[in-house]
Amino acid sequence: MIKIENITKSFGDKLVLSEVSGVFEKGKPNLIIGASGTGKSVLLKCIVGLIKPDRGQTFYDGRDFYDSDRTTKTEIRREMGMLFQGGALFDSKTVEQNVRFPLDVLTQMSRSEKADRVNFCLKRVGLENVNSKMPSEISGGMKKRVGIARAIVNNPNYLFCDEPNSGLDPQTSILIDELIQDISEDLDITTIVVTHDMNSVMGIGERIMFIYKGKNVWVGTNKDITHSGVKELDDFVFANKVMNSLRNK
Amino acid sequence: MFLGSLFTNRETFKTYYKLILDECISIGLGSLFLVALVSTFMGAVTTVQTAYNMVSDFIPDYVISQVVREMIVLELAPTIIAVIYAGKVGSSMAGGLGTMRITEQIDALEVMGINSISYLVLPKIIASIMMYPLLVIIAGVCGMLGGYLAGTLTGIITPTDYVYGLRSSYNEFTVIFALIKSVVFAFLVASISSYKGYYTQGGALEVGVSTTQAVTTSVIAVLIADYLLAQLLLAK
Numbered sequence: 418m419i420k421i422e423n424i425t426k427s428f429g430d431k432l433v434l435s436e437v438s439g440v441f442e443k444g445k446p447n448l449i450i451g452a453s454g455t456g457k458s459v460l461l462k463c464i465v466g467l468i469k470p471d472r473g474q475t476f477y478d479g480r481d482f483y484d485s486d487r488t489t490k491t492e493i494r495r496e497m498g499m500l501f502q503g504g505a506l507f508d509s510k511t512v513e514q515n516v517r518f519p520l521d522v523l524t525q526m527s528r529s530e531k532a533d534r535v536n537f538c539l540k541r542v543g544l545e546n547v548n549s550k551m552p553s554e555i556s557g558g559m560k561k562r563v564g565i566a567r568a569i570v571n572n573p574n575y576l577f578c579d580e581p582n583s584g585l586d587p588q589t590s591i592l593i594d595e596l597i598q599d600i601s602e603d604l605d606i607t608t609i610v611v612t613h614d615m616n617s618v619m620g621i622g623e624r625i626m627f628i629y630k631g632k633n634v635w636v637g638t639n640k641d642i643t644h645s646g647v648k649e650l651d652d653f654v655f656a657n658k659v660m661n662s663l664r665n666k
Numbered sequence: 667m668f669l670g671s672l673f674t675n676r677e678t679f680k681t682y683y684k685l686i687l688d689e690c691i692s693i694g695l696g697s698l699f700l701v702a703l704v705s706t707f708m709g710a711v712t713t714v715q716t717a718y719n720m721v722s723d724f725i726p727d728y729v730i731s732q733v734v735r736e737m738i739v740l741e742l743a744p745t746i747i748a749v750i751y752a753g754k755v756g757s758s759m760a761g762g763l764g765t766m767r768i769t770e771q772i773d774a775l776e777v778m779g780i781n782s783i784s785y786l787v788l789p790k791i792i793a794s795i796m797m798y799p800l801l802v803i804i805a806g807v808c809g810m811l812g813g814y815l816a817g818t819l820t821g822i823i824t825p826t827d828y829v830y831g832l833r834s835s836y837n838e839f840t841v842i843f844a845l846i847k848s849v850v851f852a853f854l855v856a857s858i859s860s861y862k863g864y865y866t867q868g869g870a871l872e873v874g875v876s877t878t879q880a881v882t883t884s885v886i887a888v889l890i891a892d893y894l895l896a897q898l899l900l901a902k
Contacts, residue, residue: 466776508771
Protein backbone atom coordinates (compact mmCIF):
# COMPACT_ATOMS: atom_id res chain seq x y z
CA MET A 418 0.00 0.00 0.00
CA ILE A 419 1.18 3.50 -0.80
CA LYS A 420 -0.07 6.47 1.17
CA ILE A 421 0.57 10.10 0.20
CA GLU A 422 -0.02 13.04 2.49
CA ASN A 423 -0.29 16.69 1.53
CA ILE A 424 1.98 16.53 -1.51
CA THR A 425 2.62 20.10 -2.63
CA LYS A 426 4.87 21.14 -5.48
CA SER A 427 5.54 24.43 -7.24
CA PHE A 428 7.77 25.25 -10.19
CA GLY A 429 8.73 28.88 -9.68
CA ASP A 430 5.51 30.80 -9.05
CA LYS A 431 3.34 28.10 -10.56
CA LEU A 432 1.65 25.86 -8.01
CA VAL A 433 1.37 22.45 -9.71
CA LEU A 434 0.22 20.27 -6.82
CA SER A 435 -1.59 21.46 -3.74
CA GLU A 436 -1.99 19.31 -0.63
CA VAL A 437 -2.72 16.09 -2.51
CA SER A 438 -3.41 13.15 -0.21
CA GLY A 439 -4.62 9.63 -0.86
CA VAL A 440 -4.16 5.91 -0.40
CA PHE A 441 -3.31 3.42 -3.16
CA GLU A 442 -4.23 -0.15 -2.26
CA LYS A 443 -2.54 -3.27 -3.59
CA GLY A 444 -4.03 -5.87 -5.90
CA LYS A 445 -5.87 -3.56 -8.31
CA PRO A 446 -4.73 -0.70 -10.57
CA ASN A 447 -5.13 2.70 -8.92
CA LEU A 448 -5.79 5.34 -11.55
CA ILE A 449 -4.79 8.97 -11.32
CA ILE A 450 -6.80 10.81 -13.95
CA GLY A 451 -7.20 14.38 -15.10
CA ALA A 452 -6.83 16.63 -18.09
CA SER A 453 -3.42 17.42 -19.56
CA GLY A 454 -1.39 19.86 -17.46
CA THR A 455 -3.20 19.21 -14.20
CA GLY A 456 -0.17 17.71 -12.47
CA LYS A 457 -0.78 13.95 -12.78
CA SER A 458 2.69 13.08 -14.05
CA VAL A 459 4.30 15.47 -11.56
CA LEU A 460 2.36 13.72 -8.79
CA LEU A 461 3.58 10.32 -10.01
CA LYS A 462 7.16 11.58 -10.16
CA CYS A 463 6.79 12.97 -6.63
CA ILE A 464 5.51 9.58 -5.45
CA VAL A 465 8.46 7.67 -6.96
CA GLY A 466 10.94 10.33 -5.83
CA LEU A 467 12.06 11.60 -9.23
CA ILE A 468 10.82 15.05 -8.18
CA LYS A 469 11.10 16.16 -4.58
CA PRO A 470 7.88 17.83 -3.42
CA ASP A 471 8.05 21.11 -1.52
CA ARG A 472 5.90 19.57 1.21
CA GLY A 473 4.24 16.27 1.98
CA GLN A 474 5.15 12.67 2.53
CA THR A 475 4.91 9.31 0.81
CA PHE A 476 4.70 6.07 2.76
CA TYR A 477 5.50 2.73 1.16
CA ASP A 478 3.88 0.12 3.39
CA GLY A 479 4.49 2.45 6.31
CA ARG A 480 8.04 3.42 5.31
CA ASP A 481 8.45 7.17 4.94
CA PHE A 482 10.24 7.66 1.61
CA TYR A 483 11.43 11.27 1.77
CA ASP A 484 12.62 11.27 5.37
CA SER A 485 14.43 7.94 5.10
CA ASP A 486 18.19 7.61 4.63
CA ARG A 487 19.79 6.86 1.28
CA THR A 488 20.00 3.11 1.94
CA THR A 489 16.30 2.80 2.78
CA LYS A 490 15.39 4.93 -0.23
CA THR A 491 17.45 2.64 -2.46
CA GLU A 492 15.79 -0.43 -0.90
CA ILE A 493 12.33 1.01 -1.56
CA ARG A 494 13.29 1.95 -5.10
CA ARG A 495 14.50 -1.55 -5.79
CA GLU A 496 10.96 -2.71 -5.01
CA MET A 497 9.60 -0.40 -7.73
CA GLY A 498 8.97 -0.97 -11.41
CA MET A 499 7.97 1.82 -13.72
CA LEU A 500 6.58 2.04 -17.21
CA PHE A 501 7.39 5.41 -18.72
CA GLN A 502 5.29 7.29 -21.25
CA GLY A 503 7.76 6.71 -24.07
CA GLY A 504 8.90 3.31 -22.80
CA ALA A 505 12.35 4.68 -21.77
CA LEU A 506 14.02 1.59 -23.17
CA PHE A 507 17.81 1.79 -23.42
CA ASP A 508 18.52 2.49 -27.11
CA SER A 509 21.85 0.71 -27.14
CA LYS A 510 20.49 -2.56 -25.72
CA THR A 511 18.37 -5.27 -27.29
CA VAL A 512 14.91 -6.13 -25.97
CA GLU A 513 16.38 -9.00 -23.97
CA GLN A 514 19.20 -6.85 -22.55
CA ASN A 515 16.66 -4.16 -21.62
CA VAL A 516 14.47 -6.60 -19.70
CA ARG A 517 17.50 -8.32 -18.14
CA PHE A 518 19.09 -5.02 -17.10
CA PRO A 519 17.63 -4.79 -13.55
CA LEU A 520 18.67 -8.41 -12.94
CA ASP A 521 22.21 -7.76 -14.22
CA VAL A 522 22.73 -4.74 -12.01
CA LEU A 523 20.67 -5.51 -8.94
CA THR A 524 20.80 -9.28 -8.45
CA GLN A 525 23.29 -12.11 -8.18
CA MET A 526 21.23 -14.48 -10.35
CA SER A 527 23.04 -16.89 -12.66
CA ARG A 528 23.00 -16.40 -16.41
CA SER A 529 20.45 -19.20 -16.95
CA GLU A 530 18.20 -17.96 -14.15
CA LYS A 531 18.20 -14.52 -15.72
CA ALA A 532 17.43 -15.93 -19.15
CA ASP A 533 14.51 -17.93 -17.75
CA ARG A 534 13.15 -14.92 -15.89
CA VAL A 535 13.48 -12.64 -18.94
CA ASN A 536 11.73 -15.15 -21.19
CA PHE A 537 8.99 -15.64 -18.60
CA CYS A 538 8.36 -11.89 -18.37
CA LEU A 539 8.41 -11.38 -22.12
CA LYS A 540 5.95 -14.26 -22.50
CA ARG A 541 3.83 -12.75 -19.72
CA VAL A 542 3.44 -9.55 -21.74
CA GLY A 543 2.75 -11.49 -24.93
CA LEU A 544 6.11 -11.03 -26.62
CA GLU A 545 8.11 -13.91 -27.98
CA ASN A 546 10.93 -14.14 -30.52
CA VAL A 547 11.80 -10.46 -30.16
CA ASN A 548 14.71 -10.94 -27.74
CA SER A 549 17.38 -9.87 -30.17
CA LYS A 550 15.54 -6.89 -31.65
CA MET A 551 16.61 -3.33 -30.87
CA PRO A 552 14.01 -0.89 -29.46
CA SER A 553 14.09 1.04 -32.75
CA GLU A 554 12.95 -2.12 -34.57
CA ILE A 555 9.72 -2.69 -32.63
CA SER A 556 6.36 -0.89 -32.60
CA GLY A 557 5.12 1.56 -29.94
CA GLY A 558 2.82 -1.05 -28.41
CA MET A 559 5.65 -3.57 -28.24
CA LYS A 560 7.91 -0.98 -26.60
CA LYS A 561 5.29 -0.47 -23.90
CA ARG A 562 5.08 -4.21 -23.36
CA VAL A 563 8.86 -4.49 -23.15
CA GLY A 564 8.73 -1.60 -20.66
CA ILE A 565 6.20 -3.54 -18.58
CA ALA A 566 8.33 -6.69 -18.79
CA ARG A 567 11.36 -4.72 -17.58
CA ALA A 568 9.27 -3.17 -14.80
CA ILE A 569 8.11 -6.53 -13.44
CA VAL A 570 11.25 -8.58 -14.06
CA ASN A 571 12.63 -7.98 -10.57
CA ASN A 572 9.35 -8.88 -8.83
CA PRO A 573 8.42 -5.36 -7.74
CA ASN A 574 6.02 -4.56 -4.92
CA TYR A 575 5.03 -1.31 -6.57
CA LEU A 576 4.30 -0.73 -10.27
CA PHE A 577 3.94 2.74 -11.75
CA CYS A 578 2.65 3.44 -15.25
CA ASP A 579 2.82 6.92 -16.75
CA GLU A 580 0.26 7.21 -19.53
CA PRO A 581 0.65 3.59 -20.70
CA ASN A 582 -1.78 4.11 -23.60
CA SER A 583 -0.44 7.32 -25.08
CA GLY A 584 0.18 6.99 -28.79
CA LEU A 585 -1.43 3.55 -29.05
CA ASP A 586 -4.44 2.43 -31.05
CA PRO A 587 -7.60 1.54 -29.06
CA GLN A 588 -7.14 -2.22 -29.41
CA THR A 589 -3.53 -2.17 -28.22
CA SER A 590 -4.54 0.22 -25.43
CA ILE A 591 -7.08 -2.28 -24.16
CA LEU A 592 -4.46 -5.05 -24.28
CA ILE A 593 -2.03 -2.92 -22.25
CA ASP A 594 -4.75 -2.04 -19.73
CA GLU A 595 -5.73 -5.66 -19.30
CA LEU A 596 -2.10 -6.63 -18.93
CA ILE A 597 -1.56 -4.05 -16.18
CA GLN A 598 -4.71 -5.22 -14.41
CA ASP A 599 -3.76 -8.90 -14.66
CA ILE A 600 -0.24 -8.25 -13.42
CA SER A 601 -1.51 -6.19 -10.48
CA GLU A 602 -3.90 -8.96 -9.47
CA ASP A 603 -1.60 -11.92 -10.13
CA LEU A 604 1.43 -10.43 -8.37
CA ASP A 605 -0.70 -8.68 -5.73
CA ILE A 606 1.27 -5.47 -6.09
CA THR A 607 0.39 -1.81 -5.64
CA THR A 608 -0.10 -0.32 -9.09
CA ILE A 609 -0.58 3.35 -9.90
CA VAL A 610 -1.54 4.30 -13.44
CA VAL A 611 -1.59 7.90 -14.66
CA THR A 612 -3.93 8.31 -17.59
CA HIS A 613 -6.43 10.59 -19.29
CA ASP A 614 -7.82 7.81 -21.45
CA MET A 615 -11.52 7.26 -20.68
CA ASN A 616 -11.36 3.74 -22.14
CA SER A 617 -8.83 2.87 -19.42
CA VAL A 618 -10.94 4.59 -16.80
CA MET A 619 -14.03 2.62 -17.71
CA GLY A 620 -12.08 -0.58 -18.29
CA ILE A 621 -9.82 -0.93 -15.27
CA GLY A 622 -10.73 2.06 -13.07
CA GLU A 623 -11.80 0.32 -9.90
CA ARG A 624 -9.99 2.94 -7.86
CA ILE A 625 -9.73 6.41 -9.31
CA MET A 626 -8.27 9.69 -8.08
CA PHE A 627 -9.28 12.74 -10.13
CA ILE A 628 -6.81 15.62 -10.14
CA TYR A 629 -7.96 19.08 -11.16
CA LYS A 630 -5.64 22.09 -11.14
CA GLY A 631 -3.22 20.28 -8.83
CA LYS A 632 -5.85 19.23 -6.30
CA ASN A 633 -7.36 15.89 -5.48
CA VAL A 634 -10.99 16.69 -6.30
CA TRP A 635 -12.63 13.28 -6.31
CA VAL A 636 -11.93 9.64 -5.39
CA GLY A 637 -14.15 6.75 -6.48
CA THR A 638 -14.67 3.93 -8.97
CA ASN A 639 -15.64 3.73 -12.63
CA LYS A 640 -19.15 2.81 -11.53
CA ASP A 641 -19.56 6.15 -9.72
CA ILE A 642 -17.68 8.35 -12.13
CA THR A 643 -20.63 9.22 -14.38
CA HIS A 644 -22.75 10.49 -11.49
CA SER A 645 -20.17 12.04 -9.21
CA GLY A 646 -21.86 15.42 -9.06
CA VAL A 647 -18.47 17.10 -9.41
CA LYS A 648 -18.65 19.59 -12.27
CA GLU A 649 -14.93 19.46 -13.12
CA LEU A 650 -15.04 15.67 -13.29
CA ASP A 651 -18.20 15.70 -15.42
CA ASP A 652 -16.52 18.13 -17.81
CA PHE A 653 -13.58 15.74 -18.08
CA VAL A 654 -15.60 12.53 -18.41
CA PHE A 655 -18.21 13.81 -20.85
CA ALA A 656 -15.76 15.63 -23.06
CA ASN A 657 -15.55 12.24 -24.74
CA LYS A 658 -18.28 12.05 -27.42
CA VAL A 659 -19.06 8.41 -26.72
CA MET A 660 -19.47 9.09 -23.01
CA ASN A 661 -21.55 12.16 -23.79
CA SER A 662 -23.88 10.22 -26.08
CA LEU A 663 -24.31 7.58 -23.36
CA ARG A 664 -25.23 10.29 -20.87
CA ASN A 665 -27.82 11.76 -23.25
CA LYS A 666 -29.43 8.35 -23.66
CA MET B 667 27.96 17.87 -5.96
CA PHE B 668 27.96 16.26 -9.40
CA LEU B 669 31.44 14.79 -8.93
CA GLY B 670 30.63 13.84 -5.33
CA SER B 671 27.64 11.80 -6.53
CA LEU B 672 29.99 9.66 -8.62
CA PHE B 673 31.25 7.89 -5.55
CA THR B 674 28.11 7.51 -3.45
CA ASN B 675 25.77 4.52 -3.59
CA ARG B 676 27.79 2.81 -6.32
CA GLU B 677 27.07 -0.54 -7.90
CA THR B 678 29.41 -3.54 -7.73
CA PHE B 679 32.91 -3.45 -9.25
CA LYS B 680 31.83 -6.11 -11.78
CA THR B 681 29.16 -3.76 -13.15
CA TYR B 682 31.67 -0.96 -13.67
CA TYR B 683 34.34 -3.23 -15.12
CA LYS B 684 32.28 -4.01 -18.21
CA LEU B 685 31.04 -0.44 -18.57
CA ILE B 686 34.58 0.95 -18.36
CA LEU B 687 35.77 -1.60 -20.90
CA ASP B 688 32.97 -0.62 -23.31
CA GLU B 689 33.75 3.07 -22.86
CA CYS B 690 37.48 2.44 -23.41
CA ILE B 691 36.73 0.74 -26.70
CA SER B 692 34.33 3.49 -27.73
CA ILE B 693 36.65 6.33 -26.72
CA GLY B 694 39.97 4.78 -27.65
CA LEU B 695 39.31 2.85 -30.82
CA GLY B 696 36.63 5.31 -31.92
CA SER B 697 39.09 8.22 -31.80
CA LEU B 698 42.17 6.42 -33.03
CA PHE B 699 41.80 7.12 -36.75
CA LEU B 700 41.02 10.83 -36.32
CA VAL B 701 43.82 11.34 -33.79
CA ALA B 702 46.35 9.55 -35.98
CA LEU B 703 45.29 11.45 -39.09
CA VAL B 704 45.29 14.88 -37.45
CA SER B 705 48.58 14.35 -35.63
CA THR B 706 50.34 13.00 -38.73
CA PHE B 707 49.38 16.10 -40.70
CA MET B 708 50.24 18.37 -37.74
CA GLY B 709 53.71 16.86 -37.67
CA ALA B 710 54.09 17.21 -41.43
CA VAL B 711 52.97 20.83 -41.47
CA THR B 712 55.12 21.70 -38.44
CA THR B 713 58.19 20.30 -40.23
CA VAL B 714 57.53 22.23 -43.42
CA GLN B 715 56.78 25.50 -41.61
CA THR B 716 59.76 25.18 -39.26
CA ALA B 717 62.04 24.59 -42.25
CA TYR B 718 60.51 27.60 -44.00
CA ASN B 719 61.37 29.80 -41.02
CA MET B 720 64.97 28.57 -40.77
CA VAL B 721 66.58 31.18 -42.96
CA SER B 722 70.09 31.10 -41.52
CA ASP B 723 72.66 28.67 -42.89
CA PHE B 724 74.32 28.61 -39.47
CA ILE B 725 71.41 26.63 -37.99
CA PRO B 726 71.86 22.92 -38.59
CA ASP B 727 68.99 20.98 -40.22
CA TYR B 728 68.46 18.66 -37.28
CA VAL B 729 67.09 21.64 -35.33
CA ILE B 730 63.95 21.27 -37.46
CA SER B 731 63.12 17.89 -35.96
CA GLN B 732 64.08 19.16 -32.49
CA VAL B 733 61.50 21.92 -32.85
CA VAL B 734 58.95 19.46 -34.25
CA ARG B 735 59.55 17.13 -31.29
CA GLU B 736 59.19 19.88 -28.69
CA MET B 737 56.08 21.35 -30.31
CA ILE B 738 54.40 17.99 -30.70
CA VAL B 739 55.24 16.62 -27.28
CA LEU B 740 54.67 19.81 -25.32
CA GLU B 741 51.67 21.31 -27.06
CA LEU B 742 50.27 19.83 -30.24
CA ALA B 743 49.76 16.25 -29.09
CA PRO B 744 48.21 16.89 -25.68
CA THR B 745 46.43 20.22 -26.28
CA ILE B 746 45.36 20.38 -29.91
CA ILE B 747 44.30 16.76 -29.81
CA ALA B 748 42.33 17.63 -26.62
CA VAL B 749 40.37 20.19 -28.64
CA ILE B 750 39.60 17.52 -31.24
CA TYR B 751 38.88 15.04 -28.44
CA ALA B 752 36.38 17.49 -26.94
CA GLY B 753 34.70 17.83 -30.33
CA LYS B 754 34.47 14.11 -30.94
CA VAL B 755 34.26 12.35 -27.59
CA GLY B 756 32.90 15.25 -25.50
CA SER B 757 30.04 15.93 -27.91
CA SER B 758 29.24 12.23 -28.08
CA MET B 759 29.11 12.00 -24.27
CA ALA B 760 26.92 15.09 -23.92
CA GLY B 761 24.64 14.04 -26.78
CA GLY B 762 24.27 10.51 -25.48
CA LEU B 763 23.49 11.55 -21.91
CA GLY B 764 21.23 14.39 -23.10
CA THR B 765 19.21 11.97 -25.21
CA MET B 766 18.99 9.55 -22.30
CA ARG B 767 17.73 12.40 -20.13
CA ILE B 768 14.98 13.61 -22.47
CA THR B 769 13.80 10.07 -23.26
CA GLU B 770 13.51 9.32 -19.52
CA GLN B 771 16.18 6.60 -19.63
CA ILE B 772 18.01 8.31 -16.75
CA ASP B 773 14.75 8.46 -14.78
CA ALA B 774 14.33 4.73 -15.45
CA LEU B 775 17.73 4.07 -13.86
CA GLU B 776 16.87 6.22 -10.84
CA VAL B 777 13.55 4.43 -10.31
CA MET B 778 15.41 1.11 -10.32
CA GLY B 779 17.47 2.43 -7.40
CA ILE B 780 20.61 2.87 -9.46
CA ASN B 781 22.74 5.97 -8.92
CA SER B 782 22.53 7.18 -12.51
CA ILE B 783 25.41 9.66 -12.21
CA SER B 784 27.73 7.00 -10.89
CA TYR B 785 26.49 4.36 -13.32
CA LEU B 786 26.66 6.51 -16.44
CA VAL B 787 29.35 9.10 -15.77
CA LEU B 788 32.00 7.38 -13.65
CA PRO B 789 32.89 4.81 -16.37
CA LYS B 790 33.18 7.63 -18.93
CA ILE B 791 35.56 9.63 -16.74
CA ILE B 792 37.70 6.61 -15.83
CA ALA B 793 37.82 5.41 -19.44
CA SER B 794 38.69 8.90 -20.62
CA ILE B 795 41.55 9.20 -18.10
CA MET B 796 42.81 5.78 -19.16
CA MET B 797 42.52 6.21 -22.91
CA TYR B 798 43.38 9.86 -23.60
CA PRO B 799 47.04 9.60 -22.46
CA LEU B 800 47.38 6.61 -24.81
CA LEU B 801 45.89 8.66 -27.62
CA VAL B 802 48.36 11.45 -26.84
CA ILE B 803 51.28 9.01 -27.03
CA ILE B 804 49.98 7.74 -30.37
CA ALA B 805 49.50 11.34 -31.52
CA GLY B 806 53.10 12.13 -30.56
CA VAL B 807 54.45 9.16 -32.48
CA CYS B 808 52.25 9.88 -35.52
CA GLY B 809 53.18 13.57 -35.42
CA MET B 810 56.89 12.83 -35.49
CA LEU B 811 56.35 10.21 -38.17
CA GLY B 812 54.36 12.73 -40.22
CA GLY B 813 57.20 15.20 -39.83
CA TYR B 814 59.70 12.58 -40.90
CA LEU B 815 57.71 11.72 -44.03
CA ALA B 816 57.13 15.35 -44.98
CA GLY B 817 60.74 16.30 -44.27
CA THR B 818 62.47 13.42 -45.98
CA LEU B 819 60.16 12.96 -48.97
CA THR B 820 60.43 16.63 -49.92
CA GLY B 821 64.15 16.83 -49.27
CA ILE B 822 63.86 19.38 -46.44
CA ILE B 823 65.92 17.22 -44.12
CA THR B 824 67.77 13.92 -44.42
CA PRO B 825 66.49 10.90 -42.47
CA THR B 826 69.70 10.83 -40.43
CA ASP B 827 69.41 14.50 -39.45
CA TYR B 828 65.73 14.10 -38.59
CA VAL B 829 66.36 11.13 -36.28
CA TYR B 830 69.43 12.86 -34.79
CA GLY B 831 67.35 15.96 -34.06
CA LEU B 832 64.64 13.93 -32.37
CA ARG B 833 67.22 12.31 -30.09
CA SER B 834 69.43 15.29 -29.30
CA SER B 835 68.88 17.44 -26.17
CA TYR B 836 65.99 15.21 -25.19
CA ASN B 837 64.43 16.08 -21.86
CA GLU B 838 62.20 13.27 -20.60
CA PHE B 839 60.25 15.66 -18.37
CA THR B 840 58.50 17.04 -21.46
CA VAL B 841 56.89 13.63 -21.96
CA ILE B 842 55.90 13.44 -18.28
CA PHE B 843 54.50 16.95 -18.57
CA ALA B 844 52.50 15.96 -21.67
CA LEU B 845 51.09 12.94 -19.84
CA ILE B 846 50.16 15.04 -16.79
CA LYS B 847 48.37 17.44 -19.13
CA SER B 848 46.62 14.60 -20.91
CA VAL B 849 45.22 13.20 -17.66
CA VAL B 850 43.95 16.65 -16.62
CA PHE B 851 42.44 17.35 -20.05
CA ALA B 852 40.79 13.92 -20.20
CA PHE B 853 39.18 14.53 -16.83
CA LEU B 854 38.02 18.02 -17.81
CA VAL B 855 36.51 16.98 -21.14
CA ALA B 856 34.75 13.90 -19.74
CA SER B 857 33.39 15.57 -16.61
CA ILE B 858 32.27 18.81 -18.28
CA SER B 859 30.64 17.02 -21.22
CA SER B 860 28.92 14.53 -18.93
CA TYR B 861 27.67 17.33 -16.70
CA LYS B 862 26.24 19.27 -19.63
CA GLY B 863 24.59 16.17 -21.08
CA TYR B 864 23.28 14.83 -17.79
CA TYR B 865 21.51 18.05 -16.87
CA THR B 866 19.89 18.61 -20.27
CA GLN B 867 16.32 19.80 -19.98
CA GLY B 868 13.78 19.99 -22.76
CA GLY B 869 13.83 18.20 -26.10
CA ALA B 870 15.99 17.44 -29.11
CA LEU B 871 16.87 21.12 -29.59
CA GLU B 872 18.25 21.34 -26.06
CA VAL B 873 20.35 18.21 -26.61
CA GLY B 874 22.04 20.08 -29.46
CA VAL B 875 22.54 23.12 -27.22
CA SER B 876 24.02 20.96 -24.46
CA THR B 877 26.37 19.30 -26.93
CA THR B 878 27.60 22.65 -28.24
CA GLN B 879 28.01 23.98 -24.71
CA ALA B 880 29.89 20.83 -23.70
CA VAL B 881 32.42 21.29 -26.50
CA THR B 882 32.80 25.05 -25.98
CA THR B 883 33.19 24.81 -22.21
CA SER B 884 35.55 21.83 -22.46
CA VAL B 885 37.80 23.63 -24.94
CA ILE B 886 37.93 26.76 -22.77
CA ALA B 887 38.68 24.67 -19.68
CA VAL B 888 41.43 22.79 -21.55
CA LEU B 889 43.07 26.04 -22.68
CA ILE B 890 42.95 27.56 -19.20
CA ALA B 891 44.30 24.35 -17.65
CA ASP B 892 47.02 24.26 -20.33
CA TYR B 893 48.24 27.70 -19.32
CA LEU B 894 48.02 26.99 -15.59
CA LEU B 895 49.90 23.70 -15.90
CA ALA B 896 52.60 25.32 -18.02
CA GLN B 897 52.95 28.09 -15.45
CA LEU B 898 52.98 25.62 -12.59
CA LEU B 899 55.29 22.96 -13.99
CA LEU B 900 57.49 24.71 -16.55
CA ALA B 901 57.96 28.28 -15.31
CA LYS B 902 61.44 28.96 -13.94
